[in-house]
Structure formats: C-alpha cells, structure tokens
Amino acid sequence: MLTPNRVAIAVFLLLLPASAAQAFCGFYVAQADSKLFNKASKVVIAHQSKSLGDHDIAITMASDYEGDPREFAVVVPVPTFIERKQIGVVEIATINHLDAYTAPRLVEYHDGDPCYVPEDRAYAKGMATTSSPKAMAMPERYRGVTVEATYEVGEYDVSILAAKESDGLVNWLTDNRYRLPEGxxxxxxxYIKQNMRFFIAKVNLDRMQAQGQSFLRPLQVRYHSTKFMIPIRLGTLNANGPQDLIAFVLSPRGRVETTNYQTVALPTGMSLPLYVKQDFGAFYKAMFERAVAQKDMRAVFMEYGWDMAWCDPCAANPLKNSELVELGVRWIDSDEPKAFRGSRGDFPGVYVTRLHIRYDSEHxxxxxxxxxxxxxxNFQGRYALINPWRGEAKCKAGDSYFDGLPDRYNREADTLADLTGWDRAVIKAKMEQNGQPFESQRASGMDQFFRRIFE
Amino acid sequence: MALRWARDARHVQLLVLTLLLAVNLVAVDFGANLAAAAVASAAALLTQAACSQLVGLPRIEWRSALIAALSLTLLLRGDALWVHALAAMVAISAKFLVRIRGKHIFNPSAFGIAVLIFATDHAWVSPGQWGNSLWFATLLALLASWVLYASRRTDITLFYLVAHCGLLLGRAWWLGDPISIPLNQLQNGSLLLFAFFMISDPRTIPDARLGRLVFAILVAVAAHWIAFHWQFRPALYAALIGLSPLIPLIDRMFPAARFEWRHPAEQEGTQPC
Incomplete structure (x- = not known):
C-alpha cells in the first residue's frame, strides 16, 4: 500500500454480507458478514495450472476503500508485462455474490416430538460435516524506470512499470504523487530484483463521472506466469496494525493452500447456544480472533473449500456461469447466465477455496x-442451532429427553466458551434468558407420578 | 540391550518417525494420517519381501522398508490411498532395480515422492503444513539430532543445512529482504525431515566426506534454483532425485569404503573368535 496525495491501496481484501434462507441440511439462518472485519480486502484468483511452472491466473482485487476516489491508487507487483486486453473491471456484485456463497454459515434445526416414533435424528448426521506498450524516455532521476504501457480501463488509468532499481522507481512514484510508506x-x-513489474492504477474522475459510476469497481488482471502467489508485502507496510485479506481461489483441480505458511481449517460443525442467532457475526468474529491468537497469528485459515457444482446448505444462490467467467474462470463449458451446476464432458469443474488471512509484517x-x-x-465453516422440542411430551422418552437437555446445553455453553473465549457464566446466563434453562423441564407432579405408575 | 538396540541408527530413525506421526495425530496436524501410514507400510513390506525373494536375499530387511514408508506418510499427500501404496512400491522396488555397481542410487522415499508427483495428478507435498512455530522446529531438530548422533556419515546433514541456509541468507541479502524472510523459509518441518532423514541416507550418499560435501552443495543449489526460478514446490526432492545419478561419478572421484548398516562392534561380535 502506498499512500499520500494519492492513497495507494497496494493490496487486498474484504468480507461479505448475506441474505436468503434455504432449508435442506438445516435451515440456513445467517452468515458471517465480511464487513465484520475492518481493514479487510478481497481477492479472487482464478487459477489453472497448464503444465509444470505455467500458471494461468486471473486476479481480481476489491478493496474496502471508501474515501475520495481522487486519493485512491493501487500498486501491485505483477510477474510479467500486462497488455490492455489482460485488464478489466468486474462488478463488485459478482465478488459479493461469491463472498456470500462461501461465507461461514449458521444453520438451525428443530428437535422433533420426543414421544413420536420413529424419532427424527436427521440433524445428528448432517452435522459433521489502450495505448500500445511503448517505452518512454525517462530523465536521470527516474533511472531504470520504464513506463511500458498506459491504459484506460473503465474508471481507472493504469500504467505498467518496469524498473531496474528502486531509487528511480521511488522517485517516479513520489513525483507522481504517490506517497510511499516507510520501508x-x-x-x-x-520485487525489482525478482523481475517483477508494477501494475499501477489511479482513478480518472472525469471518466468515472461520464460513466455514471458512483463507486470504484474491482480491477482484474490476467496473466501467465511461473509464479502463483499473492503479494502482501507492500500491504504490510502501513503501520495501522494487522489487516484482513480474504482470498477466494477458483481452481479446476482442488483445494489451494499456502506453501510457506500453515493453512488450517477453522473449527466447524459445532452446535451452539440458541442466542448466537441474534448476533452470529459477533460469534464468528470472536471465534476467528481466538483461532488467530491460538496460532500466534502465523496461519492462513480456510473458511470454505467446496466443489461449486453444489452446496449444502447453500448460503446464497449458486454463481452463474457468466459470473464465474467474469471472475476469470475460462475453463468451463459455458458462459451463459444460468446457475453453474458443474461442467459437462471433458471440461473441468470449479473448486473454490476461501482463505482468510490476518497479517502484518512481523508474522x-x-x-x-x-x-x-x-x-x-469438501469443507465449510458451519455452525448449528438445535431448537429443543417446545411442546408437551408425556411419555418415558419425553422425560429422558427433557432430562438430557441441560447436559446438551452445558455442552453448547462449553463449546461456545472454548471457541470464543467468552465467560461461561455469562454464556449460561444468556442461555437461560433465551429459553435454554439448566434444569430439566419435564412434566412433574401428580400427573407425572400416576402416569409413571400406569406405564 | 537397549543400548545395543539403539546402536543401529535405523531403530532410532523408526522411533523418531513414529513419534512424529504420533505428534501429527494428536497435536499438530500437518496432514499425515493412519490409513496412509498403514497402506504405505504394508505396500513397502510386501514389495521388500517380494524383491528380496526374487533376488534371493537371505532375509527381509524390514527396517529400511518401514523407514521409507513412514517418511512417505509424513511427507507425501494424495487424494486416495492407492497413491501411498504406489509410492511405497515405487520407492522400494527402485532400491532393487536401479543400482550401479551394487549400490542403489536413489533415496527410496524421495524417489517415490518425485515419481508420484511427476507421473500422476493425484499427489503433492505440503511443505507449509508443518507450521513454522519455533517450538515445533526445535522439537524436530532435537529429535533429529539424536538420529544424527546415532547414525554415521550424517555429516552430510550439516553440509546440506549450512549450504541451504547460506543460499537463503545470500538471496535475502541480495534482494535487500529482512532476515525474517529467510527465517520463515527455514522454520519448516519438511526441510528438517529432508536434511535429517533423506539426504543423509547412508546407503545412497557418496562414500567419501569430500564427496558428500560436494553433493550436499550441488543439491542445495539445485533445490534453490528449482524453488525460486521455476517456482516448483517439491524442490528438495526434485533436486535430490535429479542429482542422485551423479553419485557414482562422485564416488569415483572421491573413493572411500562403502557403508554397511551393521555397527563395527556388532560385526566383531559375530566373528568367530
């Protein structure tokens, strides 16, 4: 990230919001909105490995920048020269859709009447789971810097820079009103010594107004390279503390992981106290923060990893073929605007990995x-609420059902405390206020007494 | 008795590898699993038995087979169990099939990993999954240094680690990167496993000390080039397997006595007096 007159947003991601409910393997009730996390950016990467060391990559970057567009700028190292046709803008709605589709989700079940036979235990199973690239002559102050191309892309002016030494590049950026952070x-x-080029974009306000754009759309760059990486180093230079990046990687083959940091799956599949429904976001945020702390902030967290041909439960409608193509998935058999349900014939499918990284330069x-x-x-961050049977249950099974509930509630309280670090006593008090008492609620008194005798 | 048992470095290696598998199962999950361990071990032992029978060896050397199988379990990942079985079979049979002047050239588990990754679409290695928490690296180093102590000719481990560190530090210095970058690259369990268990396999490395030094440096340079220029992740195994055919040449340039597993004291004990 560079900042100054123009604030250079060097790197990446955000989190997403939610909507829609659907029932299948539990009623889907909420998702962890990406807006939960401040200073988050989102990156979508469509990646296909053509052969050993030949990666076909489309990287789409969305930042949560909300300031004056005139002050916005992006500086991203790229491993190769980029032509105009390799750059585009993508609708933010498409990324938001992918975010919602892959977000950690809360699902809800209802216990059946314990006196009903056969008892419905379904929940117990489901749980586990344009200009031409001409070099311009540079003054001595910009020694080694070549502006290889400048393009107009939507509301952005894009330059591709190559440099031979950092001094010249720093001078060029500074003189062009990019304020660089220390370091x-x-x-x-x-990056220069690793033969990387620099993709630099700033907003052209006139074109933005002429096109009637009221916000900045995500930029997309496509290229072939031996390198399959996400550059975060410039982004760590801002001294404002750790940042969040959510990377969605779309691949024909399978799960994507980091090779120089540990990739771990977040805890999933637990049942939680019912009151979590009131603020699933707070729960998820606390859980994520605890997971980060437990790994000493040195791990990349997987929130979702799934074949995009199906979902269960779906946190949002499936993405359309056209949306996947917009995000850079060029290997599927169709770009029609209908829901993607897998590829036919020899066309590869699409597997999505959602990685959540909280990073700073130290870690x-x-x-x-x-x-x-x-x-x-397949993996998904999924948490369940199990509503107890609220009706009458005047039978033996009903008695033991109600006798068993406090144990279950205790386990839920323990789970929540373990996952979030919240205080057990507070959790239990909130549970009691929300219809999860810790004494058995079975029928009692004479009625109960006689019923037992006669049974 | 225990001392006598520990004199054979292979016993100590087996113990350490089993411990690592246990750590993976109960504490730090870096992706190994019991089913893969069982399948790889069974395939390795069966292949060892079949090959021993074919070439008429008097007994089945189960220790080396098990060491190869456990190394594969700890390092190789596959999307099906047959990947582990095939890797173990390839690893063990190569010991019998690919030999020059009576010495097998490829480290069995590195060969199994390389073949499966290059020849199928179902195998990969996950070097990052070991996590880089310092304590784990230390734990590995301690356990592994025990092996270093117990085995002979494992000076190559130090040669390799020094060459590898030197190259990473040199690269960071050239790029102007902070020291935290090469440190992050070094704190990696699979590097330690490679250095302590794989490149140090006394049966395949050069016989002379100078030969081992030359070989260690060559492998480190090749691994570095493969990792940073080609961006190929299983660089260590690719470098080791790619350069192993040079070993007979290195042995010719720097001749020395061939390694035998039995401890000299033990050998003495078996001689009639």
Missing part, C-alpha cells in the same frame, strides 16, 4: 506462495 523502497527493490514477512492440490474434500 517501501526496500520491498520495491526486492507474514513473505508474500503468500500458493499451491493447488488434488484434494477435493
């Missing part, structure tokens, strides 16, 4: 080196 010259120098000194694997196991 930027060293990082830029490292994530290196860029994220990525790797696609053949692992197609």
């Amino acid at each position: 930027a010259p060293a990082v830029l120098g490292s 994530f000194p290196e860029d994220l080196m990525m790797q696609e694997t053949a692992n197609r196991e």
Whole structure:
C-alpha cells in the first residue's frame, strides 16, 4: 500500500454480507458478514495450472476503500508485462455474490416430538460435516524506470512499470504523487530484483463521472506466469496494525493452500447456544480472533473449500456461469447466465477455496506462495442451532429427553466458551434468558407420578 | 540391550518417525494420517519381501522398508490411498532395480515422492503444513539430532543445512529482504525431515566426506534454483532425485569404503573368535 496525495491501496481484501434462507441440511439462518472485519480486502484468483511452472491466473482485487476516489491508487507487483486486453473491471456484485456463497454459515434445526416414533435424528448426521506498450524516455532521476504501457480501463488509468532499481522507481512514484510508506523502497527493490513489474492504477474522475459510476469497481488482471502467489508485502507496510485479506481461489483441480505458511481449517460443525442467532457475526468474529491468537497469528485459515457444482446448505444462490467467467474462470463449458451446476464432458469443474488471512509484517514477512492440490474434500465453516422440542411430551422418552437437555446445553455453553473465549457464566446466563434453562423441564407432579405408575 | 538396540541408527530413525506421526495425530496436524501410514507400510513390506525373494536375499530387511514408508506418510499427500501404496512400491522396488555397481542410487522415499508427483495428478507435498512455530522446529531438530548422533556419515546433514541456509541468507541479502524472510523459509518441518532423514541416507550418499560435501552443495543449489526460478514446490526432492545419478561419478572421484548398516562392534561380535 502506498499512500499520500494519492492513497495507494497496494493490496487486498474484504468480507461479505448475506441474505436468503434455504432449508435442506438445516435451515440456513445467517452468515458471517465480511464487513465484520475492518481493514479487510478481497481477492479472487482464478487459477489453472497448464503444465509444470505455467500458471494461468486471473486476479481480481476489491478493496474496502471508501474515501475520495481522487486519493485512491493501487500498486501491485505483477510477474510479467500486462497488455490492455489482460485488464478489466468486474462488478463488485459478482465478488459479493461469491463472498456470500462461501461465507461461514449458521444453520438451525428443530428437535422433533420426543414421544413420536420413529424419532427424527436427521440433524445428528448432517452435522459433521489502450495505448500500445511503448517505452518512454525517462530523465536521470527516474533511472531504470520504464513506463511500458498506459491504459484506460473503465474508471481507472493504469500504467505498467518496469524498473531496474528502486531509487528511480521511488522517485517516479513520489513525483507522481504517490506517497510511499516507510520501508517501501526496500520491498520495491526486492520485487525489482525478482523481475517483477508494477501494475499501477489511479482513478480518472472525469471518466468515472461520464460513466455514471458512483463507486470504484474491482480491477482484474490476467496473466501467465511461473509464479502463483499473492503479494502482501507492500500491504504490510502501513503501520495501522494487522489487516484482513480474504482470498477466494477458483481452481479446476482442488483445494489451494499456502506453501510457506500453515493453512488450517477453522473449527466447524459445532452446535451452539440458541442466542448466537441474534448476533452470529459477533460469534464468528470472536471465534476467528481466538483461532488467530491460538496460532500466534502465523496461519492462513480456510473458511470454505467446496466443489461449486453444489452446496449444502447453500448460503446464497449458486454463481452463474457468466459470473464465474467474469471472475476469470475460462475453463468451463459455458458462459451463459444460468446457475453453474458443474461442467459437462471433458471440461473441468470449479473448486473454490476461501482463505482468510490476518497479517502484518512481523508474522507474514513473505508474500503468500500458493499451491493447488488434488484434494477435493469438501469443507465449510458451519455452525448449528438445535431448537429443543417446545411442546408437551408425556411419555418415558419425553422425560429422558427433557432430562438430557441441560447436559446438551452445558455442552453448547462449553463449546461456545472454548471457541470464543467468552465467560461461561455469562454464556449460561444468556442461555437461560433465551429459553435454554439448566434444569430439566419435564412434566412433574401428580400427573407425572400416576402416569409413571400406569406405564 | 537397549543400548545395543539403539546402536543401529535405523531403530532410532523408526522411533523418531513414529513419534512424529504420533505428534501429527494428536497435536499438530500437518496432514499425515493412519490409513496412509498403514497402506504405505504394508505396500513397502510386501514389495521388500517380494524383491528380496526374487533376488534371493537371505532375509527381509524390514527396517529400511518401514523407514521409507513412514517418511512417505509424513511427507507425501494424495487424494486416495492407492497413491501411498504406489509410492511405497515405487520407492522400494527402485532400491532393487536401479543400482550401479551394487549400490542403489536413489533415496527410496524421495524417489517415490518425485515419481508420484511427476507421473500422476493425484499427489503433492505440503511443505507449509508443518507450521513454522519455533517450538515445533526445535522439537524436530532435537529429535533429529539424536538420529544424527546415532547414525554415521550424517555429516552430510550439516553440509546440506549450512549450504541451504547460506543460499537463503545470500538471496535475502541480495534482494535487500529482512532476515525474517529467510527465517520463515527455514522454520519448516519438511526441510528438517529432508536434511535429517533423506539426504543423509547412508546407503545412497557418496562414500567419501569430500564427496558428500560436494553433493550436499550441488543439491542445495539445485533445490534453490528449482524453488525460486521455476517456482516448483517439491524442490528438495526434485533436486535430490535429479542429482542422485551423479553419485557414482562422485564416488569415483572421491573413493572411500562403502557403508554397511551393521555397527563395527556388532560385526566383531559375530566373528568367530
């Protein structure tokens, strides 16, 4: 990230919102909105490995920038020269859709009448689971810097820069009113020596107004490269504390992981106290923060990893073929605006991995080196609420059902406390206020007494 | 008795590998699992038995087979169990099939990993999954140094680690990167497993000390180039397997006595007096 007159947003991601309810494997009731996390950016990467060391990559970047568009700028290192046709803008709605579709979700079940036979235990099973690239002559102050191309892309003016040394590049950026954070010259120098180029974009206000755009759309860059990585180093230079990045990686093969940091799956599949429904976001945020702390902030967290041909439960409607293509998925058999249900014939499918990274320069000194694997196991961040039977249950099974509820509630309280670090006593008090008492609610008194005798 | 048992470095290796598998199962999950361990071990032992029978060996050397199987379990990932079975079979049979002057050239588990990754679409390695928490690296280093102590000719481990560190530090210095970057790259369990268990396999490495030094440096340079220029993740195994055919040449340039597993004291004990 560069900032100053123009605030250069060097890197990435955000989180998403929700809607829609659907019932299947539990009623879907809420999702962890990406807006929960401040300073978050989102990156969508469509990645196909053509052969060893040949990666076909489309990277779409959305930031949560909300300031004056004139002050917005992006500086992203890219491993190769980029032509105009390799750059585009994408509707934010498409990324938001993918975010909602892959977001951690809360589902809800209702216990059946315990006196009804056969008893419905279904929940117990489901749980587990344009200009031409001409070099311009540069004055000595910009020694080694080549503006290889400048393009007009939607509301953005884009330049592709190559440099031979960081001094010239720093001078060029500074003179063009990019204010660089401390430490930027060293990082830029490292990228230069690794033969990276720089993709630089700022907003053209006139075109933005002429096109009637009221907000900044995500930029997309497509390229072939030997490198499959997400550059985060420039983004760590802002001293404003850790940032969140959510990376959605779409791949024909399977799960994607980082090779220079541990990728771990977040805890999933637990049942939680019912009151969590009132603020699932607060729960998810607390759980994520605790998971980050437990890993000493040195891990990348997987929130979702699933074959996009289906979902269960679906946190949002499936993405359309056309949306996937817009995000850079060029290997599927159709770009029609109808829901993607898998590819036919020899066309590969689409597997999505959603990674959530909280990073700063101390814990994530290196860029994220990525790797696609053949692992197609499905994983989702999914948490369940199980509503107890609220009706009458005047039978033996009913008695033991009600006697068993406090134990279940205790387990839910323990789970919530373990996951979030919240105080057990507070959790239990809230549960009692929300219809989860810790004494058995079975029928009692003479009625009960006689019924037992006669049974 | 226990001392005598520990004299054979393979016993110590087996113990350490089993411990690592246990750590993976109960504490730090880096992706190994019991089913894969069972399948790989069974396939390795069966292949070892079949090959021993074919070439008429008097007994089945189960320790080496099990070591190869456990190394594969800890390092290789596959989307099906047959991946582990096939890797173990490839690893063990290569010991018998690919030999020069009576010495097998490829480290069995590195060969199994390389073949499966290059020849199928179902295998991969996950170097990042070991996590880089310092304590775990330390734990591995301690356990592994025990092996280093117990085995002979494992000076190559130090040669390799020094060359590897030197290259990473040199690269960071050249790029102007902070020291935290090479440290992050070093704190990686699979590097330690590679250095302590794989490149140090006394049966395949050069016989002379100078030969081992040359070989360690060559592998480190090749791995570095594969990792950073080609961006190929299983760089360590690719480098080791790619360069192993040079070992007979290195042995010719720097001749020395061939390694035998039995401890000299033990050998003495077996001689008639």
